[in-house]
Amino acid sequence: MKSINLGILGMGTVASGLISIIEFNNTKIVGNIDKQLVISKVLVKDISKKRSVNLPADTYTTDAYEIINNKDIQIIVELIGGINPAYEYIRNALNNKKHVVTANKALLATHGEELEQLAHINGVRLMYEASVGGGIPIINTITENLSANEFEHIAGIINGTTNYILTQMTENGLEYEQAVKEAQRLGFAEADPSSDVDGDDAAYKIAILSSIAFDQRISVSDIPKEGITKISKEDIIYAKELGYNIKLLASASKSNNEIELRVHPAFVPSDHPLSTVKNEFNAVFLKGNAVGEIMLYGKGAGSLPTGSAVLNDIVSIVKNESRKYAESINADKYKIVNRAYKKYYIRFEVIDKPGVLARIASVFGKNNISLDSVVQRQKNGNNTAPLVFITHDIERKNIDNALKEISNFDCVIQIASIIVVEDF
């Protein structure tokens, strides 16, 4: 039987998951591709380190070019992450006419278009299913399974760390800081969690998804983002009472010739499928103009799920399935706009005295903001009271104008939260 030789750059959790699956599902894989996958070379930092996987000692190398320039290796799997030196390694691998599989979302969101063109020029493939949604086959679903659809809307819970934090706040009443600590303790959050909680990770991923769904290269800088650091226990409680869960959504929508993108916390109706996506799970909700509403749910991270996605790309390359190439991606097919025409949840802390509600409501009216609901509660201990509004659909700039005026009122202690309410 013919062998396919793999060179793996990096030996972290995804690489060890990949190597394990190739071992324990070998029969299934061989039955599928009729070839034997062989791990030829693995790039590591320290050859002497003890590994959880069982490979011959001479498989390991500390020289990336022993893999990239290796004539016997057909597929290079890049799992070191980060832009440099992964960028250089992948360019050289593609120029050496090797297929490349990567899980590197930061690199793809930054240099994806160039690398896809390089792959095309060299007649090889660049695959990256594992870069978004871990084990969930979302990229292949968009580019292959639903390729005859024009996509209108994508809304993803594609950052497991923030979803874990928000779930813990919702289900166990934790404050934000406590939930972050718990996530760190369990390994779901980094010591410095900022790239997750500020929305950067989700922005990379929605840049990749929207580029392939809309056939237009979307840059991370096109994506307004807001993280979850300002979400308080109070907001979570109000959301629940009003029939919602707060989720960090990465969303992209297309209508006529405009695309709008955003990473932001949002109220998601509790009976919507995205609301049952808890803890470290991910999901992507799509609307296609033929298939209608579709959602894919699964593990967004982890050694085996992410290894499964990498392996699927390898299998797809070996089966030599044809695929649309990136040169069809249009740089400016659609205009990118930022209107945020949505419903909004706005929570104020106000002085508890007559006329406050009327004054605020009047400013909303002046800015064409009509209201869906108002919740006025008992006062806090210090003669202040929370006041919560949910608006009807309106552009964000109207909200900002109104809040600018309202923030000057003596009776308004603070504008505590502004969160989008998604109705789907």
Add this chain to the structure above:
Amino acid sequence: MKSINLGILGMGTVASGLISIIEFNNTKIVGNIDKQLVISKVLVKDISKKRSVNLPADTYTTDAYEIINNKDIQIIVELIGGINPAYEYIRNALNNKKHVVTANKALLATHGEELEQLAHINGVRLMYEASVGGGIPIINTITENLSANEFEHIAGIINGTTNYILTQMTENGLEYEQAVKEAQRLGFAEADPSSDVDGDDAAYKIAILSSIAFDQRISVSDIPKEGITKISKEDIIYAKELGYNIKLLASASKSNNEIELRVHPAFVPSDHPLSTVKNEFNAVFLKGNAVGEIMLYGKGAGSLPTGSAVLNDIVSIVKNESRKYAESINADKYKIVNRAYKKYYIRFEVIDKPGVLARIASVFGKNNISLDSVVQRQKNGNNTAPLVFITHDIERKNIDNALKEISNFDCVIQIASIIVVEDF
């Protein structure tokens, strides 16, 4: 540009959806396959009938063999449904070396293996994404996207009619008969709804899914089935109180060398993703040994969603993607068992007098059935009372033995319900 000529057998809702999508997404499709899809011929019963789609009059024919024997047609799309004459048409089409796309679940669940082999012998493809789950790309996900996984468990809500009925009973408090009438009024149920409500339709579909997931041809006759006709409003209310929703599940599980299959109503935990699958929506929940838990959710029927699935098969054929052929399906790789080792919800109607609970519990104990919870309520008007048990995991035969003895008790008016409780 090269054309691909399609011959369509049947001109119902799915065919008109397919034809519409080919028209309104033509740019996207051509960008993808670099060929023009052309509807060459369509088999209809009545040529003079007015159609919602706009095709030249000479496209229509009443003679299937004008399509099947047509030298210019490369792909035949069978959308007439039912076993005969679809079976004969498809065999002849494959023998004429035409690729075949079908949505015919009854035919596939009955003659699928033979037809797949016939396709292989003739070097053409037989594709059937639309046969299960409408627009949801579940077949391709199992055979392609997650093909490096060994699947351990499949649980699907794959019959929209029963899911609509159960959702209406749950959310609007309808009785079973009322919900059926409502489903019929909206076109979600046939005048004779038996193939849906008795579980036959779901059994066909899980036979197809489990065959491809486990690489073993599963016959519909291997699948014990129980429909939803006995589900009462009381059961729905108890399920809700206990934190569950009742769903008709089509399930298949594999452990060691055994496969177990079943179509049955089940208690699904209300925070499980399958619980948010409402009304006519479908979903399939999978466990793979690498990817872990995955769920796909979407529209299980309808003109455009199902047309989208048919079109995806056509695109996949045109792109000439390789695919595992059916001859690898093993007739008896795994032993098919029927143990139903599960938790059970059992509802009795009993005479309201002391000692009844103790007598019933003692029979459970004798049959090794341990209890998770018991709900005893106020009596009904006529001196009887409902008595509800949820057991721990136990084989169904132990339940049946115990109930046989209990059914003879004077104090037991009736064993009103026995429903599996799924914990996932």
